[in-house]
Amino acid sequence: MLKPFDYYRPATKDEAVELLKQSNSKIMAGGTDLLVSMRNGAIKPEVIVDIKGIEELRGISIDNDVLRIGATVTINEIIDSNKIKEIFPVLVEAGSVLASYQVRNRATVAGNLCNASPAADMAPALLVLQAEAEVYGSRGLRQIPLKDFFAGVKKTNLAQDEVLTSIKVPIRLGKGKYIKKARIKGPDLSTVGVACFKEDGKLRIAVGACAPTPRLVELNVSAMTRKEIFETAKTEVMNVISPIDDVRASAEYRKALVEIFVERILEEVL
Amino acid sequence: MGREELLKKEITVTVNGETFTKSVSCNKTLLSFLRDDLYLTGTKEGCGEGECGACTVIMDGKPVNSCLVLAVEADGHEILTIEGLSRNGKLHPIQEAFIRYQGIQCGFCTPGMIMSAKALLDRNPHPTEEEIKDAISGNLCRCTGYKPIINAIKDVAERGEKGE
Numbered sequence: 001m002l003k004p005f006d007y008y009r010p011a012t013k014d015e016a017v018e019l020l021k022q023s024n025s026k027i028m029a030g031g032t033d034l035l036v037s038m039r040n041g042a043i044k045p046e047v048i049v050d051i052k053g054i055e056e057l058r059g060i061s062i063d064n065d066v067l068r069i070g071a072t073v074t075i076n077e078i079i080d081s082n083k084i085k086e087i088f089p090v091l092v093e094a095g096s097v098l099a100s101y102q103v104r105n106r107a108t109v110a111g112n113l114c115n116a117s118p119a120a121d122m123a124p125a126l127l128v129l130q131a132e133a134e135v136y137g138s139r140g141l142r143q144i145p146l147k148d149f150f151a152g153v154k155k156t157n158l159a160q161d162e163v164l165t166s167i168k169v170p171i172r173l174g175k176g177k178y179i180k181k182a183r184i185k186g187p188d189l190s191t192v193g194v195a196c197f198k199e200d201g202k203l204r205i206a207v208g209a210c211a212p213t214p215r216l217v218e219l220n221v222s223a224m225t226r227k228e229i230f231e232t233a234k235t236e237v238m239n240v241i242s243p244i245d246d247v248r249a250s251a252e253y254r255k256a257l258v259e260i261f262v263e264r265i266l267e268e269v270l
Numbered sequence: 271m272g273r274e275e276l277l278k279k280e281i282t283v284t285v286n287g288e289t290f291t292k293s294v295s296c297n298k299t300l301l302s303f304l305r306d307d308l309y310l311t312g313t314k315e316g317c318g319e320g321e322c323g324a325c326t327v328i329m330d331g332k333p334v335n336s337c338l339v340l341a342v343e344a345d346g347h348e349i350l351t352i353e354g355l356s357r358n359g360k361l362h363p364i365q366e367a368f369i370r371y372q373g374i375q376c377g378f379c380t381p382g383m384i385m386s387a388k389a390l391l392d393r394n395p396h397p398t399e400e401e402i403k404d405a406i407s408g409n410l411c412r413c414t415g416y417k418p419i420i421n422a423i424k425d426v427a428e429r430g431e432k433g434e
Binding site: 001002003004005006007009030031032035036039040048050052076099100101102103105106185186187 | 279295296339407
């Protein structure tokens with residue numbers, strides 16, 4: 001049983017921002033994280049602001065070499081998008097291992113980021129693609145690079161009255177991959193998630209579920225030998241993660257897995 | 271008017287082809303609305319948190335966990351539940367196959383499982399075994415070990431009988 005709350009479905013982002021000024025309000029997009037948190041009492045909003053009615057938050061588009069993913073775009077929309085399959089298959093890979101088909105029909109990419117679970121599957125993939133969050137609030141529009149978006153476990157740098165309106169990804173040629181370790185073959189949170197993207201002399205690796213926030217490493221590998229790339233990548237990645245023991249795995253297991261996954265992912269991408 | 275009344279909204283939902291207009295509390299899930307307001311108790315609550323799939327219904331052609339949809343979100347939308355599959359007392363081919371292959375034991379996962387299967391065959395009439403497993407991976411079954419369910423779905427696909 002969910003505690004009683006009031007529900008609004010604004011038609012514009014200004015209406016949404018006005019409603020969100022109430023400190024006991026929360027944004028609802030897919031609702032697949034929100035409702036679970038409300039049910040287990042982790043959060044108790046008295047006002048729900050459903051942003052699915054805001055037209056400009058919908059859809060996937062390409063403008064001037066930038067891929068724009070609207071805030072209400074679901075994970076399955078990403079997986080089914082021919083544009084995204086062609087330009088950034090790493091996003092399709094990450095989306096495909098997120099929860100179940102039913103959840104993916106409701107869950108949004110933006111929501112996965114805003115919920116800010118350290119294990120969010122879309123985060124490492126979007127980090128290595130240098131995604132930016134476009135955010136709108138009472139002070140207007142601003143862009144937050146995704147690497148500056150996460151503040152801690154389930155915390156972002158969004159203000160109470162701010163809405164993530166779209167995710168922008170600069171379109172570049174390169175090779176990406178996402179590997180996820182989970183306890184079972186079926187739907188599960190990631191024990192460890194590693195994404196990688198290589199374009200020309202630049203290599204980016206991001207790791208999820210191994211620190212309070214998803215962690216990104218950016219390397220310039222143009223002057224490195226293959227052996228140096230492997231060694232530097234592993235060292236740099238191990239430096240930015242701080243895994244813990246939890247129900248899914250021990251810190252030791254996660255560290256061991258990250259090293260192996262960095263190797264595997266580089267074998268594929270280099 | 272008490273606070274309870276203020277937190278209600280009127281919704282219009284089409285369920286299994288029939289349109290209903292009802293007043294619901296904002297905090298009511300679609301699952302609860304189907305079961306308690308419309309008496310369509312075929313859809314089950316297994317976990318209430320979108321992990322087991324027992325509450326799976328088809329919303330605007332897409333399978334969703336109805337425990338994670340608010341009734342107010344369903345306003346203006348179309349829902350298909352297990353009750354909407356059989357026509358004039360005749361079972362849907364998927365229901366018949368589940369019986370033939372013994373894909374049902376306790377039956378609790380069955381409505382959700384069949385809705386996932388229907389949604390799969392609607393979007394992909396000839397799925398591979400891997401695709402079937404992926405499509406039903408959000409539906410947990412404690413009884414059958416899944417093999418008979420997979421075989422039932424394969425059979426419907428092979429016969430080209432996905433039905434309507």
